[in-house]
Structures are given as structure tokens and as C-alpha cells.
Amino acid sequence: MVNVEDLISLVLRTGVLSGVVITSIGFFTSSEVAWLGVLVLILTPFMRVIMAGLYFLSRKDTVYAALAAYVIMILVIGSFLHII
Amino acid sequence: MVVHRSRKPVEKEMVGLDPSLVALAILMFGIFAGSLGAMLGLGGGVLMIIFLLLALNIPAHQAVALSLIAVIASSSMAGSVYIKDRMTNLRLAMVLEAFTVSGAVAGAFLALSLPVSAIQALLGCVLFYTSVTMFRERKEECFESSGSGFLQGEFYDERACATVKYEVKNLKLGAVASLIAGAVSGIVGIGGGVIKVPIMNIVMKIPIKAAAATSNFMVGVTAAASAVIYFQSGLVDLHLAAPTILGIMVGAYIGTRLLAKSKSVVLRRLLAVVLAFFGMILLLKAGGLLAW
Numbered sequence: 001m002v003n004v005e006d007l008i009s010l011v012l013r014t015g016v017l018s019g020v021v022i023t024s025i026g027f028f029t030s031s032e033v034a035w036l037g038v039l040v041l042i043l044t045p046f047m048r049v050i051m052a053g054l055y056f057l058s059r060k061d062t063v064y065a066a067l068a069a070y071v072i073m074i075l076v077i078g079s080f081l082h083i084i
Numbered sequence: 085m086v087v088h089r090s091r092k093p094v095e096k097e098m099v100g101l102d103p104s105l106v107a108l109a110i111l112m113f114g115i116f117a118g119s120l121g122a123m124l125g126l127g128g129g130v131l132m133i134i135f136l137l138l139a140l141n142i143p144a145h146q147a148v149a150l151s152l153i154a155v156i157a158s159s160s161m162a163g164s165v166y167i168k169d170r171m172t173n174l175r176l177a178m179v180l181e182a183f184t185v186s187g188a189v190a191g192a193f194l195a196l197s198l199p200v201s202a203i204q205a206l207l208g209c210v211l212f213y214t215s216v217t218m219f220r221e222r223k224e225e226c227f228e229s230s231g232s233g234f235l236q237g238e239f240y241d242e243r244a245c246a247t248v249k250y251e252v253k254n255l256k257l258g259a260v261a262s263l264i265a266g267a268v269s270g271i272v273g274i275g276g277g278v279i280k281v282p283i284m285n286i287v288m289k290i291p292i293k294a295a296a297a298t299s300n301f302m303v304g305v306t307a308a309a310s311a312v313i314y315f316q317s318g319l320v321d322l323h324l325a326a327p328t329i330l331g332i333m334v335g336a337y338i339g340t341r342l343l344a345k346s347k348s349v350v351l352r353r354l355l356a357v358v359l360a361f362f363g364m365i366l367l368l369k370a371g372g373l374l375a376w
Contacts, residue, residue: 004174005167005168005170005172005174006168008164008167008174009164009165009167009168010164012160012161012163012164012167012304013160013161013164015160016156016157016160016161016164016333019157019329020157020326020329020330020333023325023326023329023330024326024330026322026325026326027107027323027325027326027327031322031323034322034323034325034326035322037325037326038153038315038320038322038325039315041153041156041157041329042153042156042308042311042312042315043308044156044160044304044308045156045160045304045305045307045308046305046308048304048305049181049305052174052178056178064175064178067178067179067181067182068178070182071178071181071182071185071305071309074185074186074189074309075185075308075309075312077189078189078192078309078310078312078313079312079313079316081189081193081313
């Protein structure tokens, strides 16, 4: 059984390092690759929110699962608002 | 509200500077800011935004966007260590980050329609405030607590060789502070720890180490919430993103190694004076009294 803390730690580290590597490759190749790298970096903290949300959901801890869902909802709204 | 729909290419307004020279400068400064930030418990964002705005003359919204990217990288990296060491209060973070994230989205939207002078003025005030908090001694008080009740937490204090238990008080005030910290973060491109940590420590009665770790943990998602708006508006300079992220991360790594339990009061005070100086510069610029 993996601890939620260790899982979050892993998600954060993997996400940031992938973001750095992809963005750096993009620096020498194309801005499309750099764009992808920045996107990976920005989405990393949200991945850990999803992880924590799923963990609390599996423990029937609905208050914290709802809080995670709210944060994700705000992100989605934020990313669409610029189109209006 | 002004909404930037087009993904317009980032304008280069840096006077006569070679783009690769700018990238190199950002990389070098990022290493400096990252290591100093890690040593003094100051997020790299504060130093990064000053450098981008005043040294490189990058347009305000783009500077804020790049600084937010740096903040996400450094806070996520540090956050992964703190939570592995069980310093972070995950439940408390999840409650408060609902507020920081709401503030961040509102702040980023507000910032896009704000004039540059308003952003400079707010950043100037934040720098003064940061300077004041750095002059204060960082005491590590004892919080006697049974460690029971809502949102209680505990962590192992390496220096004291003991498990510290604490209860969280005044959650409402903490929520308000988080909302404000999030909005400021979205407008000026800093993490906002400087606003949250003193409130969490003094008002919410959370031991400083747990407060710092928990605040840092929230900073990543807070900066990401506003960064996504700048990113979608085409304000993240993709050429400068790599040196920004790489620099701050290498710096944070070095800073953590150099930390070695150093409590450099002189360094803190020196930086406090530097921040106050740039705070004044920004306020003068905002008032149109200084053309830098």
C-alpha cells in the first residue's frame, strides 16, 4: 500500500523534471516543444490535486475530495475564460 | 474586462539585447535567486520578478508570467521533499488552497486589465512588506497541544529530535489571508508565502516549519492557476521559459545543499535592505517619477 504523501512527492518530482527536460529540448529545437514543456510544468500541481482527491475519495472522505474537485474546476474555468 | 484572445507572438521590447544573451542572463540569475531563496526561505519569485522587470526590462505581464513558471518549478521541487518528510499538513493545504486558487484566478484576470503602473505599485508594496518581515526574528516557539481536534497535525523536528503536535486555530482568518495571497500571487508573479506564512504561524498557531512547508505546498497549485491564464493568453515567452525553469531549479538544489542549518542574520538583513530599495524604485516608477 503506497502512502498518499509518497505518491504526491513522486508526481511532483516526475512532473517538474519532465517539464524542465521537455522545455530545455524545446529551447534548442522548436517553440512547439517548449510550449508542451511549459504545459506539463503548469499541469503538474494539478496532477497532485487529482491524486489527493482520488485518495480522499477512496477513503470516503468526501469533504477533501470535494475540495480537490473545486480546485480542478477553478483551473478548468480559468483555462477557458480567456476565450470569452 | 480586457481579454486577450489571440496567441500573439511575444513582443521583444528588450532594447538592443541579444536574445541568447538574455536567456543566459536569466539562467545565471535563476541559479542565484534559487539558491538564495532556498537558503533564506524566500521563494525565488520575489527576486526573479525584480530581475525580469528592472534589469531586463521585460514587459510587466510577460515578466509576471515567467516568474510564475519559475515559482511552480521551485515550489513543486521543494514540495516533493517536504511532503515526503511529512512536514506538510496535507488536509490543511487542501482547505486553504481552495482559497488561494480562487484568489489567483481572479488576480490573473484583474492583472490582464490593469495598467503596468498598478502592477509596479503593488509589487513595490509587496517588496516593502517582505523587507519588514525579513527584519523580524524568526522565532521557533513551542506550541503545547494535545494534537487533537480539527485539522491537527504533527511532524518530526530534526533539530529538536522530537515529534511536534499542533492544532490549527482561526481557520477563517487563514482563509481570508489565503485568498489575498492568491490574488497578489496572480498579479505580481510571486508565490505568496510571505503573506501566508506569518498568518499561519502567528494567527493559526502552526509551528513555523510546518507553516512554511504547507504554504510552499500550496504555492505550486496557486501559481499554476494564474499561470494557465497567462499561458493561454500567449504571455509566456517560450524562448525564455527553459533558462528560467532550469536556473531556478539548479539554484534551489545548490541552496538546499548550502543551507546546512545556516542562520545568517546578516544575509537576511542585507537582502531586506535590497528589497526595500527595489520596492522604492518600483513605487517611483509606478508614479511616473522615475524612468528606468
